[in-house]
Amino acid sequence: MEKQRGYVMKIPLMLEKIMFGFVESQVLFVCHELKLFDCLIDEGPSTLDQISNHLKLPEASLERLLICAHCINLLEKEGNKYKINPEWAPFLSSKSNHYCGERFGHYFKTSYQIFGYLLSAIRENKQQWEKIGRNAKAINDINSIYTDFIYVNEQSIEAFLSTMWASGYTDSIDLCEKFSFAGYKKLIDLGGASGSFAVAAMHKNPNLDAIIVDYPQVRPYAEAKLKEHHLESRAYFYEGDIFRDALPAGDVYSIGYLLSDWPESMCVSLIQKTYARLPTNGLIVILEKLFDEDKSGPYLTAMLNLTMLFEMQGKHGSASDYVNWLEKAGFMDCQVIPSSGEKHMIIGVKKNLR
Ligand SMILES: C[S@@+](CC[C@H](N)C(=O)[O-])C[C@H]1O[C@@H](n2cnc3c(N)ncnc32)[C@H](O)[C@@H]1O
Incomplete structure (x- = not known):
């Protein structure tokens, strides 16, 4: 592009924000580490001096942080007092159910x-x-x-x-409103964590029982959730490695937020293992954040997909990527059921092959 002389072209705000994204993330994380949000919720709107005394931090550096936090809407100002942005308070307060x-x-x-x-x-x-x-x-x-x-x-x-539960339970309720498991008897929730999907499915389908399969360390947390939801008589926790161990028998297998963790070869073999274990008419249920078909977004899936390069070894896919895996393993009548949140469902049926 030709450089224009004598004309100052201002960097677009969005580009400027991306350039300083590393500062914005740190401001959020550091305010959280310093327990600034909880302090402002407990103490109410506070001056720089009051916050500095409360958190035992030097006023001069704290002021720079507060100015930034105000600029990026984490905080609001009432005169010379800072307060937490009320819209975001449920996500920032450690006492809230929506805490991030x-x-x-x-x-x-x-x-x-x-x-x-x-x-x-x-x-x-x-x-x-x-x-x-x-x-x-x-x-x-x-x-x-x-x-x-x-x-x-x-x-x-x-x-x-608790992050897994918070990011899965409400969407699971929504998905179980949209798809009925009536007629099915035993759900095996593979890598089910504390059971957000199993619990939602059992609440909605009174004849469905469940087994949550996960590492032994997860047992007390899953059992506590089953107790809290009065489902101990219909479900239990099974310690196992879903890739290495034999899977308990069931007529529905759910795999939530797990295929995006692991390399494709492991995902495909887990799907095949599930297919082999299911009876005719049995279901596989995949729960994932999905990419749009052209992989142009959504934003969260794009960000997490890049994070996965470091954190685990999997990647996020579109609905048709998962349907392809299911069909290759032999599943038929695949359906994609979107939730109104971030976690969506892909279902495949094991048909009787004649
Ligand atoms: C990202 S979490 C998803 C939890 C839950 N399914 C959900 O949708 O919120 C993945 C879960 O799979 C479990 N997991 C991963 N690999 C596993 C393995 N090889 N055997 C058993 N559980 C496993 C983890 O312990 C964790 O609870």
């Missing part, structure tokens, strides 16, 4: 550091864990990513599982 803090913490402590190596990850088409001092051996044994990095202590297990 576990995700902020994970992105701050892990993803943010590793994203410093995006350039080499793209050039080499591989994860870069060793660059941030993580145990490369464990990462190479991909099955140990959960056991070595996520299920390492109670706090981390709880944070991960």
Whole structure:
């Protein structure tokens, strides 16, 4: 493009925001780490001086942070007092059911550091864990990513599982309103975590029982959820490695937010294993965030798909990518059932082949 003389072309605001995106993320994560949001919710609108005293932070540096946080709408101002943006408060307050803090913490402590190596990850088409001092051996044994990095202590297990529940339960209720499992008896929720899909499906389908299959570390959390929902008599937790161990018998197998974690070869073999285990007319249910067919978005799927290059070894797909996998394994009558949220459902049926 020709350079124009004597005319100052202003950088478009969106481009400027992208350029400073690294600052915006850090402002959010650091406010969260400092417990600024909880402080403003507990104490109400507060001056710089009050916040500085409460959080025991130097006023001068804190002021710079607050100005930025106000500029990017995390905070609002009433005179010289800062308060939390009321629309976002449910996502920022640790006492709210919609709290996103576990995700902020994970992105701050892990993803943010590793994203410093995006350039080499793209050039080499591989994860870069060793660059941030993580145990490369464990990462190479991909099955140990959960056991070595996520299920390492109670706090981390709880944070991960509550994020999974929060990002799956409401959409699961919606999906079970849209598709009935009437006539089916046993749902096997593979990698079911604390059971957000199994619980929603059992509530909506009174004749359906469930088995949640996951790593042993997940057991107490899944059992607590079943108890909380009065479903202990209809469901139980089964400790197992879904790739290596035999699967319990059922007539519906659900696989939620799991195929996007693992390399295609593992996903395809899990789908085949499920097909082999199902009776005729049995169902497979895949639950995923989906790409649009032309992979132009949505935004969240695009961002997570890039994150997956580092964090796990899977990738996100469009509905027809998953339907292709199902059809190749022999499933028929595939249906895509979108939820009004982010988690959508793809269903395939095992038909009797004559
Ligand atoms: C991203 S979470 C999704 C949880 C849940 N299905 C949902 O939709 O919210 C993936 C789950 O699969 C479990 N998982 C991953 N690999 C597994 C394996 N090899 N055997 C058993 N569970 C596994 C993890 O422990 C975790 O609970």
